[in-house]
Amino acid sequence: MNVVEPFLAELTEDRIRAGSFTSVKQLTDTISTLLAERNENQKPYRWKVDGGKVAAKIHRERKALEGS
Numbered sequence: 176m177n178v179v180e181p182f183l184a185e186l187t188e189d190r191i192r193a194g195s196f197t198s199v200k201q202l203t204d205t206i207s208t209l210l211a212e213r214n215e216n217q218k219p220y221r222w223k224v225d226g227g228k229v230a231a232k233i234h235r236e237r238k239a240l241e242g243s
Contacts, residue, residue: 178220185209
């Protein structure tokens with residue numbers, strides 16, 4: 176989700192709300208252009224959370240669900 180949210184925010188704020196569309200084709204062309212631009216300027220996603228912390232949280236949540 177961390178990568179999807181900024182993309183959707185950019186799409187919504189910078190492209191859809193800023194634009195005016197008279198057809199579905201214009202809207203889909205705008206989305207396609209955004210995707211093409213992002214693909215030209217790719218930025219790798221760097222995972223910043225320690226895997227052990229994620230595993231511990233999953234374990235705690237499962238334990239809490241089992242206790243319910």
